[in-house]
Amino acid sequence: MKSLTPEKKCLLLLGLAFVLTRTCIINKHALQSDIEYYATIGYQSLTAKEKGLTIYDITSLEYPPLAVAFLYTPNYLIWDTSLPFTSYLDLYIKSYRGILCFIDFANFTFLLLIIRRLYLNENTYISYLFLGGILYLLSTVIFIDLIYDRLDMVLLFLITVCFYFQIQGRLLLSAFFLSIGICFKLIPLLLLPIWTLGWLSNFDCRIIDFKCFKQYTFVLKSLWYLIIFSLGILGSCYWVYGSYAFSFLGYHGNRGIQIESLYSTIIQLIGLFGLSYELETSFGSQNVVSIVSPFISKLSFFIIFFGCMGVFFKIFQFLSNKRVKSSSCIASTKPVIIGTGYLLTLLFFLIGSKVLSTQYFLLPISFIAILFPNKHYGIGLLWLFILLLSIIIFPYLYDSDIISKSAIKLGKPSLLGTLLLSSRNGMLVYLFYLLYSQMDTPKSNEPPLVSLLFPFWENKEVYRSFLLILVVSSLLLLVNFFD
Numbered sequence: 001m002k003s004l005t006p007e008k009k010c011l012l013l014l015g016l017a018f019v020l021t022r023t024c025i026i027n028k029h030a031l032q033s034d035i036e037y038y039a040t041i042g043y044q045s046l047t048a049k050e051k052g053l054t055i056y057d058i059t060s061l062e063y064p065p066l067a068v069a070f071l072y073t074p075n076y077l078i079w080d081t082s083l084p085f086t087s088y089l090d091l092y093i094k095s096y097r098g099i100l101c102f103i104d105f106a107n108f109t110f111l112l113l114i115i116r117r118l119y120l121n122e123n124t125y126i127s128y129l130f131l132g133g134i135l136y137l138l139s140t141v142i143f144i145d146l147i148y149d150r151l152d153m154v155l156l157f158l159i160t161v162c163f164y165f166q167i168q169g170r171l172l173l174s175a176f177f178l179s180i181g182i183c184f185k186l187i188p189l190l191l192l193p194i195w196t197l198g199w200l201s202n203f204d205c206r207i208i209d210f211k212c213f214k215q216y217t218f219v220l221k222s223l224w225y226l227i228i229f230s231l232g233i234l235g236s237c238y239w240v241y242g243s244y245a246f247s248f249l250g251y252h253g254n255r256g257i258q259i260e261s262l263y264s265t266i267i268q269l270i271g272l273f274g275l276s277y278e279l280e281t282s283f284g285s286q287n288v289v290s291i292v293s294p295f296i297s298k299l300s301f302f303i304i305f306f307g308c309m310g311v312f313f314k315i316f317q318f319l320s321n322k323r324v325k326s327s328s329c330i331a332s333t334k335p336v337i338i339g340t341g342y343l344l345t346l347l348f349f350l351i352g353s354k355v356l357s358t359q360y361f362l363l364p365i366s367f368i369a370i371l372f373p374n375k376h377y378g379i380g381l382l383w384l385f386i387l388l389l390s391i392i393i394f395p396y397l398y399d400s401d402i403i404s405k406s407a408i409k410l411g412k413p414s415l416l417g418t419l420l421l422s423s424r425n426g427m428l429v430y431l432f433y434l435l436y437s438q439m440d441t442p443k444s445n446e447p448p449l450v451s452l453l454f455p456f457w458e459n460k461e462v463y464r465s466f467l468l469i470l471v472v473s474s475l476l477l478l479v480n481f482f483d
Helices: 006-026 035-050 065-077 085-119 125-142 152-167 171-184 187-197 210-241 248-253 262-273 293-321 335-352 358-362 365-374 377-396 398-402 415-437 449-453 460-482
Strands: 278-282 285-289
Touching (some): 006 125, 035 065, 035 085, 065 085, 065 171, 065 210, 085 125, 085 152, 085 335, 125 377, 152 187, 152 358, 152 365, 171 210, 187 210, 187 293, 187 335, 262 293, 262 415, 285 293, 335 358, 335 365, 335 415, 358 377, 377 415, 398 415
Antiparallel strands (some): 278 285
8 A cells, every 4th residue: 555656545445435335325225216117118128029019119108219228228138038027127126236336437437537637737636536536425325225226327427428528628429428418318408508618719709700710610510420429319219219219208398397396395485375286196206286387387498498598608708708718628728617517507407497306416416526626615515415305305205294195195295395395495506506606716725614514604695595595494384384
């Protein structure tokens, strides 16, 4: 150990921590697991293949065809796929979790490479590397019941790798992984404005300046690669599965307002003024139904769109005010700024989405780990607290306190459930506000203990917003108590 460099010692400790935590995760019996459903898709795919059909000829699915194809991959690790489903299920679970563990390791490796790329020349590089790695491991351990039992780890990996190749200036590879992410799930499409912005190099000129025309041709080239790759993947899916493979678009468009979303909290708050609401099960989730639900459901798409464009213009304005110029793309010279754009976009998706499943909180984990050493340390603590509340909400207290499930019907959230939901959603908005408003605020090297634990303490405006969250939560508790 004495002959090892500090960097290698840090990587060795992180590697040991990864092995220990993943050993626990991969052997954990997860609550509310989706793997059995995934195994059903894999088994039906085998049955359809034997009959010369596709799975879409047998059943309808809510997943994009590329995700369905991924759910088939564990079959390649199962030697005897003719087993009864009960025996097949055990093998599928082991194969699926093994694949997810490998993807998790690859994501962790790319995350450490990104941290090295961002902070290697700083005196605090080793501490940044260790803190970022530990925050990633802690965040994923908190999600022990979800990380290897959902599809979102795959999406997290694709977004992380896309960002890594972008800051390396590797246009072709970055476009390739972003196109896979978009075809796997549509969520990475929201990153397109920030991703495109990252390929610019000169923010010290007018848009119509001829001298800057070259950088716009480079941006058009990046979009061209992205379109070509996406069309190639979608065309392959159409050739394999047919047009029914794209029926998932209508499925998600018709979904209601999930009980965990911010809009659900808003509807409960409007209930103070007499608005009635109830819960129903549809599209595989528990949704809030009221007279304003259809309007909010349709409005959510526009809220997400304008929110993501707001992040885009915030980053653009920041770079323009700094009059940034470089010989290469801005993602290579100012990776922290573009990474912040990725993070803010993903956080706003969580805030603005009408469907807020707990596993969606996996998506920003890499960027929180990458960027929080460069920000205030309290942001990392706030993020971990949000994750803790999220995993308590689902799956641990979901049936008893969130949907108050009984043998007859679904009930409204309990007092505890209301407090958890409103607090988690309020803190999520608060985290977004912190990162959005303090983008150009330098991080203090040695924050005092009060600031470390309470990052809002020295900012009166943010402090008032935090108090507002507490007031709203208290009002929602009163509504629930007297209902």
